[in-house]
Amino acid sequence: MYSRGFRPIAIATVLFTALAFGLVFFYAPLDGDQGFIQKIFYVHVPMAIVALCGFVAGGIMAIKHLRSGDRSWDMRSYVAIHLSIILGTGVLITGAIWAKASWGHWWLWDEPVLVSFLIVFLLYCVYYPLRFSIEDPDRQARYSSVFAIAAGAFVPINFVAVRLAEQITHPRVLSQTGGSMPGEMRLTFLVCLVAMTLLFVTLWKLELTSKQASMQLKRLRGRLELRAEERAATQASR
Amino acid sequence: MIRTATAVLRKDLRIEWRTKEAVPAMTLFSVTTFVLFHFGLDRDTLDGPLASGVLWVTLLLAAVIGVTRLFAAEREQGGIDAFLLAPVDRTALFIAKAVALLIYLVLLELVAVPAFAILLLGPGLFEALPELLLVLLLADLGLAAVGALVSALAAETRARELIVPLLLLPLAVPLLIGAASATSPLLSEGGGGEDLARYLALLGGYDLVFGLIAFGVFDFLLED
Numbered sequence: 001m002y003s004r005g006f007r008p009i010a011i012a013t014v015l016f017t018a019l020a021f022g023l024v025f026f027y028a029p030l031d032g033d034q035g036f037i038q039k040i041f042y043v044h045v046p047m048a049i050v051a052l053c054g055f056v057a058g059g060i061m062a063i064k065h066l067r068s069g070d071r072s073w074d075m076r077s078y079v080a081i082h083l084s085i086i087l088g089t090g091v092l093i094t095g096a097i098w099a100k101a102s103w104g105h106w107w108l109w110d111e112p113v114l115v116s117f118l119i120v121f122l123l124y125c126v127y128y129p130l131r132f133s134i135e136d137p138d139r140q141a142r143y144s145s146v147f148a149i150a151a152g153a154f155v156p157i158n159f160v161a162v163r164l165a166e167q168i169t170h171p172r173v174l175s176q177t178g179g180s181m182p183g184e185m186r187l188t189f190l191v192c193l194v195a196m197t198l199l200f201v202t203l204w205k206l207e208l209t210s211k212q213a214s215m216q217l218k219r220l221r222g223r224l225e226l227r228a229e230e231r232a233a234t235q236a237s238r
Numbered sequence: 239m240i241r242t243a244t245a246v247l248r249k250d251l252r253i254e255w256r257t258k259e260a261v262p263a264m265t266l267f268s269v270t271t272f273v274l275f276h277f278g279l280d281r282d283t284l285d286g287p288l289a290s291g292v293l294w295v296t297l298l299l300a301a302v303i304g305v306t307r308l309f310a311a312e313r314e315q316g317g318i319d320a321f322l323l324a325p326v327d328r329t330a331l332f333i334a335k336a337v338a339l340l341i342y343l344v345l346l347e348l349v350a351v352p353a354f355a356i357l358l359l360g361p362g363l364f365e366a367l368p369e370l371l372l373v374l375l376l377a378d379l380g381l382a383a384v385g386a387l388v389s390a391l392a393a394e395t396r397a398r399e400l401i402v403p404l405l406l407l408p409l410a411v412p413l414l415i416g417a418a419s420a421t422s423p424l425l426s427e428g429g430g431g432e433d434l435a436r437y438l439a440l441l442g443g444y445d446l447v448f449g450l451i452a453f454g455v456f457d458f459l460l461e462d
Binding site (some may be wrong): 119126129142149156165 | 388391393394395396397400401404405408409412413415416419437439440441444447448449451455458459461
């Protein structure tokens with residue numbers, strides 16, 4: 001039920017990822033003051049955007065779960081958050097590499113986007129201990145959904161708050177996401193963003209399908225064991 | 239709904255009055271933390287951002303203790319099941335718990351803020367008091383809403399005492415930013431903050447959004 005449309009999306013992912021790599025390395029111009037290291041931007045920023053959207057999407061799916069009572073929405077929300085956390089790890093690592101290369105420090109506290117991302121990431125890391133320390137599956141789904149909604153709403157608030165904490169409104173050094181990018185860079189960036197989004201959706205569907213398959217397998221195994229026990233019991237009574 | 243909430247609240251306050259479990263622990267913890275900060279920072283007096291940071295981090299950590307204990311009686315003695323059996327609105331429980339936590343926090347601050355002023359604060363407290371009270375109130379409202387939600391979320395988990403701080407502290411970061419930034423000019427020698435309104439707006443917005451969210455989703459935690 002999760003695998004509908006998986007093949008075209010997977011093919012599109014491969015094509016767009018290949019195109020994105022090609023554009024990054026052969027089409028996009030080298031940055032004037034940062035040079036080659038600036039190319040990490042094409043991985044880092046799309047990854048961050050997709051991860052944040054994934055967190056918020058997880059919250060929206062959680063709302064659907066609580067409204068409909070359909071547990072499959074909780075599964076969708078869980079997998080979306082799970083993948084976003086994996087992407088988030090990548091964001092923090094690539095962000096640190098980029099910061100080291102262009103500013104000379106692994107971590108900068110006066111970069112509000114970086115700091116907000118870390119806080120959001122730390123919050124979502126608690127999703128796992130919370131989810132897996134509740135045994136009853138129904139309750140697990142409900143509690144996880146409540147967490148996903150509260151945390152999803154927290155994402156935008158946190159970004160506003162951290163930006164407010166910036167006492168000095170220093171000029172944004174890297175406002176490539178704004179309008180100052182040259183056209184070739186912007187095209188490359190957009191292709192990368194689409195590729196990353198498609199990758200996310202593909203992995204999401206793949207994970208959901210695999211989870212469903214293993215759940216079904218478990219159920220069938222349980223039935224098989226029950227059947228075997230019944231047979232043993234009848235043989236014993238005979 | 240209000241009647242149910244006041245009944246639960248009265249019960250909670252009476253339990254707290256007789257057992258003296260949460261509030262004394264919170265206040266004691268805050269005073270101990272001030273002593274720790276004195277030695278950790280090796281400073282006799284603090285002012286400005288340092289003072290406001292020490293004060294707010296201490297209050298936040300002390301609040302964690304209160305949040306951990308908030309649903310303890312319900313969990314240990316099956317109060318939730320009894321509450322679910324009664325034909326009353328479930329949101330009443332959330333309101334009662336949030337108000338109880340708010341009262342605990344106010345009691346904590348009645349001790350902790352004067353203690354801080356005596357032990358560590360360099361500039362006088364009285365000039366800053368009206369603004370500081372407003373900041374404290376707004377931050378307490380937000381903490382009470384988020385704390386009641388977090389406490390209910392963590393109550394069903396196996397490692398309750400671990401989950402509460404892990405959940406509450408990142409969620410409270412915007413509160414800390416707003417409160418600490420608003421307080422730091424109030425506690426510095428010159429006094430007077432020009433950005434006060436901005437941070438008060440942040441605190442108010444946080445209170446509103448998280449109050450509504452907690453109010454909206456709390457019911458789902460009690461379905462069985």
